[in-house]
Ligand code: SF4
C-alpha cells in the first residue's frame with residue numbers, strides 16, 4: 070500500500086561544484102547517497118536524510134546544502150507534518166516510536182525567562198581577571214553545625230568529593246556511546262578536575278586510572294557492577310530515573326553488544342541488555358535506604374552515594390525521602406534531558422522542566438532543615454553557562470551536562486542516536502564510524518568547553534559582586550523573572566523583573 | 569538506630585598470634601547481641617584483614633549486609649561466616665568470594681547482585697533473593713519469597729546458581745538474563761506438589777529455571793518456553809542436587825530427588841525479547 074511519507078529534508082547539490090569525489094557517500098551513514106557510474110552523477114535517497122550535516126561539512130567543494138523539505142501537507146495547526154508522519158509510520162509497523170536526545174517540543178524554557186542581576190555603585194562588581202574567584206565545589210553531605218574542640222575545628226567524616234568547576238559530564242554508558250567518546254569524557258574530566266559518569270554500561274579496566282574523576286552507576290540492570298567497580302570510583306550513583314524517559318527502563322539492543330561491550334557489561338555477546346523499569350529491590354523509600362547503605366557498606370563509608378531521579382510532579386517529597394534514606398548527593402534530571410534511545414511519546418510528554426523541579430526540591434529541603442544533608446545536582450536542559458549560573462542560584466550545587474558534551478565531540482543533535490548509525494561516530498559501535506571521534510581532539514574540545522563556561526561563570530559572578538560560587542548557591546535574589554505568571558514566579562521562588 | 573559498644577569476641581583457641589599474620593585456621597566467635605550492623609561488619613572486616621578466615625557469629629538479630637564489605641582481601645574466598653540467628657536484609661549483597669552459612673532464616677534481598685562465593689541457608693529466605701546475581705551459589709533449604717532470581721545474568725563461565733529446597737512465590741526469575749535456578753519443590757516429598765506461583769520468568773531472555781514438578785502454561789510469562797532438561801543440563805542438575813544434599817546433610821533424599829522425568833525446564837524463548845517492539 071502506498072503511504073505518503075515526505076522526506077523531512079532535501080539535499081541540494083550544486084552540480085557545478087560537485088566533482089563526484091563520493092566523499093558524501095562514504096560519510097553518510099544513513100545511506101542517502103549513491104553513485105551512478107554510467108552518467109557520472111551522484112544520486113540521492115532524500116527520505117533517509119536526518120540533517121546531521123556530516124556530508125555538507127565534509128564536502129570539499131561545498132556542493133551540498135541540506136535544508137528542511139519545503140513540500141508539505143496542507144498546513145494544519147493540529148495535524149502537523151510530524152504527527153501525520155509519526156502516525157503513518159506506526160500504521161505501517163505497529164511499533165513504539167523511538168527517538169534520541171532530549172525533548173524537542175516548545176515547552177517553556179524557564180532559563181530564558183530568568184534574568185541575572187549585576188552590581189552597580191553600592192556593591193562593586195569584581196573583575197575575575199584581577200581577583201581570585203572560587204568555583205571549587207564539594208559534593209556530599211555537610212555537617213549540621215561546626216564544632217570546635219579546644220579551639221580546633223572538628224570535621225565530621227562525611228565523605229565529600231571536590232570538583233574544580235560545578236560542571237560534570239552526565240551519565241552516558243559505553244554502549245550508548247562509542248568507546249572513543251567514553252574515553253574522551255573520562256580523560257577530559259580527569260584532566261580538568263571534575264567528574265564524568267559511566268552510566269550503567271560498566272567501566273572498562275583500562276579507564277580505572279581516571280577513578281578519582283569517575284562516578285559509577287548502579288542502575289536496575291546492574292551491568293558490569295562489582296565491589297571493585299564501586300571501590301575504584303569516587304562516587305557511586307543509584308539511577309532510579311532519567312529525564313528523557315521517567316519511569317521506564319533501558320534497553321541496549323543485542324546488535325550493539327559487541328565483544329568489548331559484552332566484556333564490560335558482563336553479559337553474553339549479542340544478547341539484549343535490558344534494564345528493568347524499577348530496581349526490583351527498591352519498591353519504597355525504605356528499600357532505597359537499604360540499597361544506599363548496602364553500597365555504603367561496600368565502600369566502607371568512604372565515598373558519597375548519589376541517587377538520581379527524573380524530575381516528576383512530586384519530586385520534592387521524593388527528594389526529601391531520598392535524603393532521609395541516606396543519599397549524599399541527589400540528582401534531578403529534567404524533562405529536556407537527553408537519551409540514547411527512548412520512546413518518543415515518553416520523551417516529549419513525561420516529566421517537568423528542571424528549573425521548576427530544582428526550585429521546588431531546594432525549597433522543600435530547606436524548609437525541612439535537611440538541605441545540607443545532600444548536595445543537589447541537576448541536569449536535563451543545560452545549554453550554556455548562564456543556565457548553569459541560574460541553576461546554582463536556584464539552589465543547585467552542580468550540574469551534569471550530556472548533550473553539550475556530545476556536541477563538543479561533534480554531535481549536531483539530529484536525534485538519531487537510537488539507530489546506532491551516528492554519522493559523527495558518537496552514538497554508534499560501528500568501527501568505521503567510531504574512528505571519527507579523535508580521542509586527542511575530543512578530549513581537548515571537552516576541556517575547552519569546561520574552561521570557556523567556567524570563565525563565563527566567573528564573569529557572571531564578578532558582575533554580581535560575588536567571588537565564590539558558594540555565595541551564589543541558592544541566592545535567588547540574584548534572579549528575576551520575565552514573562553512569567555505569578556504561579557511560575559512562586560514556583561521558582563524568584564521575583565519578577567522590576568520588582 | 570543505636571550504635572553499640574565493641575563487639576564481644578572470643579577465640580576458640582587462645583594461643584597468642586599477635587604480630588604475625590594469622591593462619592585463619594581457627595574459628596573466631598563473635599556475639600552480635602545488640603550490636604549495630606555497621607560495627608559488626610567493620611569488626612569482621614578488620615579481623616579478616618588481619619588474617620582471620622573463620623567466623624562464628626552468635627545472636628544475630630537483623631544485622632544487615634553481612635559479607636558485603638569483604639572486598640579486596642587476599643584469600644577472601646577462604647572466608648567462612650557461620651551465622652546463628654536471623655541475619656538482616658541484603659546479606660551477601662555484592663559479595664565477592666566468602667561463604668556464609670545461616671543456621672536460621674534469612675530476610676530479603678539475600679545475595680543481591682552477588683558476584684562470587686556461596687550462601688547456604690538452613691531455613692527459608694525472604695523476597696528478592698539473588699537479584700541481579702552475577703556469580704556464586706545460593707542454597708536455601710526451605711522456601712523463598714516473592715521476586716526471587718530477578719535479572720540474574722551470566723558471562724562466559726561465570727554462571728550464578730540458586731538451589732531452593734522448598735517452594736517459590738510469584739514473579740520468580742523475571743527478566744532473567746542468565747544463570748540457573750533449581751527448585752526442588754519440597755525436597756522431602758516423593759511427589760512434588762504443583763506450586764501455584766505466577767508470572768514466572770516474565771521478560772526472561774537468558775538462563776534456565778529447573779523445577780521439580782510440573783509448571784502450567786498460565787503460570788509463566790510470554791517469553792518463557794517449557795521443555796525437559798537436556799542431557800548436559802541433567803548433569804548440572806545432578807551436580808547441584810548432590811551439593812544441596814551435602815550442604816544440608818540431606819543425603820537420604822538424593823535418590824528421590826534425582827528423577828529426571830519429574831523436572832521441568834523453563835527457558836528464554838529469545839535473547840531478544842524486545843526486538844519487535846519499535847518503529848524506526
Ligand atoms: S543524513 Fe547526514 S550525512 Fe547523510 S545526507 Fe543527511 S545530512 Fe548528509
Ligand code: SF4
Nearest residue numbers: 480482483484486491
Ligand atoms: S550523537 Fe550522533 S546520532 Fe545522536 S544526535 Fe548527535 S549526531 Fe545525531
